[in-house]
Every structure is written in structure tokens, then in C-alpha cells.
Amino acid sequence: xxxxxxxxxxxxxxxxxxxxxxxxxxxxxxxxxxxxxxxxxxxxxxxxxxxxxxxxxxxxxxxxxxxxxxxxxxxxxxxxxxxxxxxxxxxxxxxxxxxxxxxxxxxxxxxxxxxxxxxxxxxxxxxxxxxxxxxxxxxxxxxxxxxxxxxxxxxxxxxxxxxxxxxxxxxxxxxxxxxxxxxxxxxxxxxxxxxxxxxxxxxxxxxxxxxxxxxxxxxxxxxxxxxxxxxxxxxxxxxxxxxxxxxxxxxxxxxxxxxx
Amino acid sequence: xxxxxxxxxxxxxxxxxxxxxxxxxxxxxxxxxxxxxxxxxxxxxxxxxxxxxxxxxxxxxxxxxxxxxxxxxxxxxxxxxxxxxxxxxxxxxxxxxxxxxxxxxxxxxxxxxxxxxxxxxxxxxxxxxxxxxxxxxxxxxxxxxxxxxxxxxxxxxxxxxxxxxxxxxxxxxxxxxxxxxxxxxxxxxxxxxxxxxxxxxxxxxxxxxxxxxxxxxxxxxxxxxxxxxxxxxxxxxxxxxxxxxxxxxxxxxxxxxxxx
Numbered sequence: 034x035x036x037x038x039x040x041x042x043x044x045x046x047x048x049x050x051x052x053x054x055x056x057x058x059x060x061x062x063x064x065x066x067x068x069x070x071x072x073x074x075x076x077x078x079x080x081x082x083x084x085x086x087x088x089x090x091x092x093x094x095x096x097x098x099x100x101x102x103x104x105x106x107x108x109x110x111x112x113x114x115x116x117x118x119x120x121x122x123x124x125x126x127x128x129x130x131x132x133x134x135x136x137x138x139x140x141x142x143x144x145x146x147x148x149x150x151x152x153x154x155x156x157x158x159x160x161x162x163x164x165x166x167x168x169x170x171x172x173x174x175x176x177x178x179x180x181x182x183x184x185x186x187x188x189x190x191x192x193x194x195x196x197x198x199x200x201x202x203x204x205x206x207x208x209x210x211x212x213x214x215x216x217x218x219x220x221x222x223x224x225x226x227x228x229x230x231x232x233x234x235x236x237x238x239x240x241x242x243x244x245x246x247x248x249x250x251x252x253x254x255x256x257x258x259x260x261x262x263x264x265x266x267x268x269x270x271x272x273x274x275x276x277x278x279x280x281x282x283x284x285x286x287x288x289x290x291x292x293x
Numbered sequence: 294x295x296x297x298x299x300x301x302x303x304x305x306x307x308x309x310x311x312x313x314x315x316x317x318x319x320x321x322x323x324x325x326x327x328x329x330x331x332x333x334x335x336x337x338x339x340x341x342x343x344x345x346x347x348x349x350x351x352x353x354x355x356x357x358x359x360x361x362x363x364x365x366x367x368x369x370x371x372x373x374x375x376x377x378x379x380x381x382x383x384x385x386x387x388x389x390x391x392x393x394x395x396x397x398x399x400x401x402x403x404x405x406x407x408x409x410x411x412x413x414x415x416x417x418x419x420x421x422x423x424x425x426x427x428x429x430x431x432x433x434x435x436x437x438x439x440x441x442x443x444x445x446x447x448x449x450x451x452x453x454x455x456x457x458x459x460x461x462x463x464x465x466x467x468x469x470x471x472x473x474x475x476x477x478x479x480x481x482x483x484x485x486x487x488x489x490x491x492x493x494x495x496x497x498x499x500x501x502x503x504x505x506x507x508x509x510x511x512x513x514x515x516x517x518x519x520x521x522x523x524x525x526x527x528x529x530x531x532x533x534x535x536x537x538x539x540x541x542x543x544x545x546x547x548x549x550x551x552x553x
Contacts, residue, residue, distance in 0.1 A: 043340075043341060043342050043343070043357055043359065044356055044357040044358070044359075046356045047356070047357075047358075073340075073342070079339045079340060079402035079403070079406065080303075080333075080339060080401075080402060080403045081303060081396075081401065081402070082303050082333070083303070096304055096306045096307070097303055097304040097307075098304070098307075099303065099304075100449075100493065136341075136409050137405070137408050137409065137412065137470065137471075137474060137475045137478075138469075138470035138474030138475065139399060139400075139405060139470045139471075139474075140399075140405070141340075141341065141405075141409060142339035142340060142341070142402045142403070142405040142406030142409050143339070143340045143402070143406075145397070145399060145400070145401075145402040145405045146339065146402030146403075146406075148397050149396050149397065149401060149402050152397065172460060189360075191533070193533040193534065193535050194533065194534040194535070196535065197545035197546070198535050198536040198541075198544075198545055198549055199533075199534060199535050199536075200432060200523075200525055200530050200534040200535070200536070200550065201474065201534075202469055202470070202473065202474060202547050202550065203545060203546055203547065206466065206469070206546055206547050207469065207470055207474065207547075209398075209462055209466070209467065210397065210398035210399045210462070210467055210470075211397075211399075213462065214397060214398030214399075214461065214462060214467065215397045215398065218397075233360065263460075265460055270460050273451070273453040273454065273459075274453065274454040274459060274460040274461075275453050275454070275456060275458050275459050275460070276458040276459075276460070281458075284458075285457035285458055285463060285548070286457065286463055286466055286546045286547060286548050287462050287463065287466050287467075287546060287547065288545070288546050289458055290460065290462065
């Protein structure tokens with residue numbers, strides 16, 4: 034398979050850097066091809082702004098409307114070259130690994146800005162569903178459908194505190210905006226994340242376990258059972274895109290969007 | 294009150310910009326003082342890197358460990374001047390408004406990078422609890438305790454799709470990493486967020502309603518009932534920081550961290 038490895042840590046000589054090396058070596062040994070977006074090493078610009086869209090100045094300085102400007106720039110081929118280079122890598126990839134340390138229970142800004150800038154309208158979303166006028170292809174269908182996505186995170190927290198009733202919030206739900214709201218939204222097949230806990234003080238034996246887990250997970254990236262998120266257009270949601278009352282009856286919150 | 298308004302939209306002439314102007318005017322009319330962090334206008338740098346910490350190069354180029362480097366730089370007064378300027382505004386503030394468009398179900402990268410860079414160890418977290426050796430003051434206690442925080446978001450989604458069973462995830466839970474994992478974590482008093490839905494095509498009447506809501510919410514920022522998040526050190530969590538089994542028995546997910 035063709036695997037794009039997106040890496041968002043400022044220090045190569047870190048736990049994240051070591052794990053990346055392990056994962057990439059395992060992919061190569063298994064015969065996969067790997068390309069890289071090492072965001073810090075690339076000096077990736079995280080901020081969406083007017084410069085992304087390569088528009089000639091209008092009669093005056095027109096108001097910037099991000100979604101329409103990005104769609105137009107994508108259509109006209111005027112997106113900034115660094116964005117187009119990332120899209121070209123994504124086009125090539127059958128699977129994407131997204132690796133980062135959990136900072137404030139989310140992605141480092143540099144990685145959030147990779148999604149903000151690369152996943153533009155017309156490239157990653159915004160295609161009308163011919164079967165449901167007024168709906169777009171999202172959540173299990175869409176322009177990135179067919180690609181697999183694996184999130185790899187390190188967290189300072191011990192595992193119980195990121196568990197189903199842990200104080201930091203259940204990791205699967207804390208990552209919902211990425212796993213469901215971004216990757217599944219664009220149609221990708223989302224695999225259960227790999228998490229390394231207690232990352233600030235990992236003893237050697239636990240490092241070996243984490244490395245072994247990562248090697249196993251990246252080499253099986255093509256056939257791991259994905260998270261069972263519900264499809265938007267599969268009949269589970271009503272016309273307002275609210276889960277039908279007979280499914281997970283009475284329940285609320287993020288867990289209802291997983292099919293049993 | 295002293296209010297710091299953090300604004301993360303690239304276009305002043307946007308729905309977000311107009312709402313900000315309404316909110317700021319209402320604060321002034323009510324006699325509050327307001328300072329601003331308009332992140333795009335400031336050219337805010339979102340990316341945590343070695344330059345933040347003002348360290349002289351060591352004997353060789355030492356490995357960067359973000360938490361310890363940031364704590365050391367905060368202690369020694371060598372944090373980059375743009376970070377110290379934001380901390381000085383936060384020190385001044387009794388309340389903080391955080392206003393942004395919801396991009397990929399989270400903050401724009403420029404705002405995520407404000408937290409990543411400003412909320413460093415020793416400034417926003419990392420103080421040992423004298424009452425619980427081995428624990429730090431977090432979640433309802435901490436270095437930013439006493440300050441109030443109000444999140445103001447615009448979302449393209451209609452309200453039902455961000456509701457308790459809506460396909461995009463319940464907004465309160467989608468924002469959990471910010472509301473609970475960042476603001477409550479540092480001890481702040483977190484108010485229910487203000488959300489403006491259908492933001493891509495808001496008719497004038499709905500704009501007026503949104504502006505009225507925002508004016509009401511910012512002028513009552515000092516006495517709005519906060520979200521009832523559980524305190525870490527209030528007895529609800531066990532030694533592993535897992536919610537005690539007699540509280541919200543059998544339930545999992547983010548909702549368990551709200552007290553009834």
C-alpha cells in the first residue's frame with residue numbers, strides 16, 4: 034500500500050520521533066511504500082489566510098469568505114503550492130497515518146492547520162449527493178472515500194484517566210472531532226487509534242511494548258477492522274440529520290454515532 | 294470587569310467580526326474594560342518551537358522537551374515576548390471571551406496555537422496540590438482559578454445536527470477538549486458557550502437574534518451560572534482519577550463529568 038505519514042512533533046529525538054522510525058521501518062519491511070509530511074521539518078504554515086488562495090486583488094480588497102475562496106482556488110488550480118503538494122501526496126496514498134502528541138486534548142496547532150488548509154471545499158468535502166438532493170456526501174461517503182486513516186497519539190496521562198470514565202475524557206470521544214468530524218466526514222475508513230499513555234516517563238519495557246503495538250498496527254493498516262461510525266446517508270439519521278429515535282433510544286452524546 | 298477578547302477569524306468584515314463589534318460595544322456600554330487579542334491582525338505565530346523559550350544553545354543542540362523547556366523559560370522570564378504579552382493580558386483579565394468559527398469541529402489552528410504557546414507549565418498548570426501529594430491542582434482549581442471563560446462559536450451546521458443526537462456530535466461534547474480539557478483544567482469558571490448556527494447563510498432577522506443573545510451573554514459574563522463540571526479534588530474521582538462507581542453508575546463518555 035501507499036502510506037502517507039503525517040508527523041507533528043517539534044523534536045525528532047523524542048518518543049514520537051522514535052516511534053515514527055519504528056513504524057516507518059516496519060512498513061518498509063512489509064513492502065509498503067511510504068511518503069512523509071513532517072510538518073515541523075517542512076516549516077508548515079498552519080494559518081488559513083488570503084495567501085492560500087492565490088487570488089489577484091479584486092477591484093478593492095474583497096471580503097474573504099474562506100469556503101468559497103478555497104473552493105474557487107481549488108477549482109482554478111490557484112491554491113498555494115504547499116497545499117497542492119499535500120493534496121498530491123494524499124491522492125497518491127491508500128492510507129494515512131496521523132501522529133502527534135496530545136496537547137490540550139487535541140492536535141498541535143501545526144497539524145490542525147494541516148487539515149484547515151489542505152482539506153478545502155471541493156477537494157475534501159462539498160459534493161452533492163445525487164440520491165439526496167440538498168445533502169452532500171459526508172460521513173462515510175465523500176471525496177476521500179477508500180482511503181484508510183490511522184491516528185497515533187502519545188499522551189502524558191495514564192490510561193485510566195483517559196478511559197470511559199476517566200477525568201480527562203474518554204480518548205475516543207476526546208478525539209471525536211478528528212476521527213468522526215474530519216476523517217469520517219470526508220469518507221475515509223477510520224481505524225481505532227493507537228495510544229501510548231504515560232508518555233512523559235515511559236520506562237524501557239513499556240517503550241518496547243508501544244513500539245511492538247505500533248509495528249503491528251501499521252503493518253495491518255490495510256485490514257484492521259474500522260471504527261463502526263454510522264453512515265450519514267444509510268438511513269440512521271432523519272432529515273435534520275438527527276439520529277432516529279428507535280436507534281440507541283434515549284441516549285445522547287457522542288457514543289450514539291457508533292453503530293452497535 | 295476586565296475582559297480579554299480573543300478573536301480568531303481572518304476577516305474583520307465577517308459574521309464573526311460583526312458579532313465581535315456588537316459584543317465589545319455592549320461591554321463598553323455596561324462599563325466593562327476590554328482588551329483584545331485579534332490573532333490574525335496580530336500575526337500570531339501558532340507553532341510551539343524552540344524559539345519560544347529563548348534558551349541559549351547548549352553544549353550541543355539539546356533535545357527539546359516542550360514541557361520542561363516551557364516551565365524553565367517561564368520561571369526564568371525568557372519566554373518569547375509575544376507569549377509574555379498574552380500572559381500579561383490574561384493576568385489583567387477577570388474574564389476571557391474566546392470567539393472563533395468552528396473549523397473541522399474545533400478551533401482554527403491560530404487559536405489552538407494560542408493555547409499551545411501561552412498556557413505553559415508553571416503559568417497555566419503544573420502546581421502540586423498540598424492536600425493530595427502526587428496530584429496537581431487541575432479541573433476547577435489551578436493557576437487561572439477565579440477567571441471566567443466564555444466561548445463564542447459560529448457553525449455552518451444547523452442546530453439540530455449539533456444537538457444531543459445530531460450527526461455532527463453534540464456541541465458541548467465536541468467542545469469538551471476546550472471547555473473541560475483546557476479552561477476547566479486550568480481552574481477557570483466555564484460558562485455555557487454561545488453558539489450561532491447556520492452561520493454561512495444567516496438571514497438578517499436571525500443575525501439580530503444572535504447579536505442580541507451575544508450582547509446579553511457578554512454583559513452578564515460576571516454572573517452567568519457556569520457549566521457544572523466536577524472538581525478533580527472534590528471527592529468524585531478515585532486515586533486513578535476515574536469517576537467513582539456510585540456516581541452516574543454504569544454511564545460512560547463525556548457526560549459523566551458534569552455534576553447533576
